[in-house]
Amino acid sequence: MGHKSWLGLLLLLFTTLPTGGIALADGETSPARDPKQPIDEAYTAKIRKYTTAPYFSSPLVDYLPASKTVPTPEVVLGDVAGAPGILPYAEDVYKYMRLLEKATPRVKVVSIGTTEEGREMIAVAVSSEANLKNLEQNRQRLAKLADPRSIHLDDAEADKLVAESVPVYYITGTIHSPETGAPTALMELAYRLAVDESPYVREIRDGVITLITPVVEVDGRDRMVDIYKWHLAHPKDFYPPLIYWGKYVAHDNNRDAMGMTLKLTQNVLNTYLGWNAQVLHDLHESVPYLYDNTVGDGPYNAWMDPILVDEWQMIGARNVADMTKFGMPGVFTHGDFDTWSPGYLMFLAAMHNGISRLYETFGNGGADTRVRTLEPGEYGRTWFRPNPPLPKTAWSQRNNNNYEETGLLTSLHYFNENKRLFLKNFYLKGKRSIQKPTAEGPAAYVLPADDPRATVQTDLLRVMLKQHVEISRATSSFQVNLPVKKEKKAARSADSEEKPKPVSPTTRDFPAGSYVIRMDQPYSRVADALLDYQFWSPEDPQTTPYDDTAWTFGELFGVQVTRVTDSKVLSVPMERVAELRSLGGVQGEGSVFAIDNHAEPALATLRYRLKDTPIDAAEEPFESNGHKFSRGTFLIRGVGRSDLDAATKALGLNAVALASAPVVKTHPVRAPRIAYVHTWISTQSEGWWRLALDNLQIPYDYMSTQALAKIFDLNAKYDVILFPPVTGNANSNAIVQGTPTAWGNALPWLNTPETPNLVGKNDSTPDMRPGLGWDGVAKLQSFVRNGGVLLTATDTSQLAISIGLANGVTSSTSEKMKIVGSIVGTRLVDAASPIAYGYDEKVSAYCDNGPIFSVASILGSRRRRLGPEMNTRPTGRGTKDDPDFVIGRPAFDIPDEPEKELWEAPQPTDEQSFNNPRVIPPANRARVILRYADSKDLLISGLVENGNDIAQHPAVLDVPNGSGHVILFSINPVYRGETENTYSLVLNTLLNFDSLNAGRKQADTK
């Protein structure tokens, strides 16, 4: 009630303010309606009614042209686009687009694929009848511009094509499901583009093909509409937050443009490239009122063409200028978004020679009109926001639609006016991609044929194919020259002796069959960006990276990728690879089959696929029939050769038949029963784990912390509990306590008549609020003590520590350390642990300010280990290394302190051990599997600042507890489909769940 009267006052005050006039250059068309075309009076009246102040509209959208034949969005929505209380399902949006298609030859709708849950995705083309009639010829012209090799990089030929071609501007809506405005804005935009006869809109229609995917995250949209309907039916209640968007991930669906793991990313890229579009413009809603965040701030992505940066500035600046002149407040560009990571959906265009664009408009997370109060950081005037948003105002979904449509129409118009320039740039960016080897380099990336992790190599190459990168395979062996590294001046240090440096090789040989990713191809840019290394300086003026600072795929997949600058690699005989397949199968004769272990995730798939076949793991390396096998090698007996041959061929694994079983200690490798736990706080990070397990076809029971707490006997049902990271605002307290139930109402996540799509293929609960609870904590504790294995990472590891499951392990954080989505070096500490099977001594891993683990041998011992400088001698006579003497008596020997590394638990001293029940017996102490590298070796790619705080600390720990184990990860081993190198740390834990003590040092197990 209170704010209604306030609102009235506000409207009264502001409706009298004048709006701006338009200034035009010579020959420019005025953004104004055609006075000869009648308007839809009723629709127009509602637009004005739902717009909360006139300056939240523009001359482009404050009316709707009438049509006798083409239906307006009202026929489907029952009201106008952006009306309060109206949020259409994707199906309704499609229904309208198809009505348009039927009613006018200026609209064409195509299906572009389905989602993980089987819902359709569409693209809607709007243009003149003639343009849509000639789509195919136009597409062929654009394809030549997209691949300048087809016209032999002939600029004159390109100019001809540019003059004849109609460009394609691709708009994508509501990838982020709680950002709800785009679908109705895009329905109305399609209508305007098809119907409006004003010169301004006609020019767009005649000059551009506007391509629209009104709903990108279709699964999430339908859930969001359900929630909104629930809210309308229970207006006084709190409504459930959107815990699931797509089947797997939420907000991170806009971080998949590198890994290409989600259907929506694949469908959008295939559409974008299939139409040879020039622009990909993705619509979001989180910043008031229209933030063209395309231009952003530094550091800019280092692999995109500077031509693109210029295009961003041109379109963005004009966009802001036009809307400012319309009198619309709060339209700006630049801002604090950095343009480093290529993981955003829009970046598919930036990495494929197009123009990426992104709007943040202002949304209410639904179609309610609300009074919105902004923070000073949002309404403050800055150099890039001279006309900021209002500190407080009523905001409606119609306002949002006005801003989105006005921004898009002015962009389309400007794009059309300059389309020859943009089409020529499109060609030039493609041409410069092809010229990469002779311009900035490199000439190619090579992935050697003899990489021991063939299946992982294939997975990496599959990502490249999804990115439409061309891959070739050398038909003979070849040699390349390696770049000569510039010698750095040796640091002057008094006590460092000159050591002869190892001479680095100057050439490298690759066997026949090696994969070559040539850089003289149109999409070399994306391959270069994904395979190269990143360096984000700790001195960079940008102190808050917007997202990950590194993604080097060779490191994250753990396969060899060589950046080759020697251009003779391009003349090596090679053929294009159409389909990727790693060759597998059984070789040799014998009835015992050995599969060497290189930490390939496919091994886990094989274990589950052959679930009735006994498989053992060798606990030590061995040799047989002239083959060398590593620790963890699978030894398979009692399986028919042809069955194993088929299974290994399907997975690309190589089995060797041995004449007899090798003499080596073994233990069984099993396919455990897995309980997979999620919270009702966030499913974002665990979703990437689920996706990885599903792709590997590893079965699990998916359950919430609430459901886990209700299982009577966890050990009877499960061998391993996987509890992936929660992230978001989760801490141990939130995971246990959940959201308070002492007030408010239940937050159901259930399918009901109002919410038929909510549950999908995920999970449900009558009330999302309760957490794990103390019952659940007790269940976890007894599960582990009774022999179960609990695997946790980052914040769930901190939970395990805080509920007393990891004796002797402490976890801390560092205020000054910055490892922001970086790739760090880790080192194998205990290669005999089954968790480490298949790994080499150095392992690259993804880390995002992981918790800093320390291990102790005394419970409650929290002595901060500060490194060797703490072991210096006390004050006294002599030099640093001299013994001290007390006057009048002989010197005493100082007892040596046992030297321990930073990642190890210090041995308790005699004094500490005396009558101390808190000393942890060796067999109960944490086993360090992997530790962070030394400070100087920590940075592999990205940003590492003050890494000393985590250097050398444990990265993966196996903590015995009762007869079970808790496995703690400080790194996140499973992330965004990018970290296949570390998947097997998790998978090894699963397969060896009942033999984790294998290889543990004798002294420890007594």
Ligand SMILES: [Zn+2]
């Ligand atoms: Zn968003």
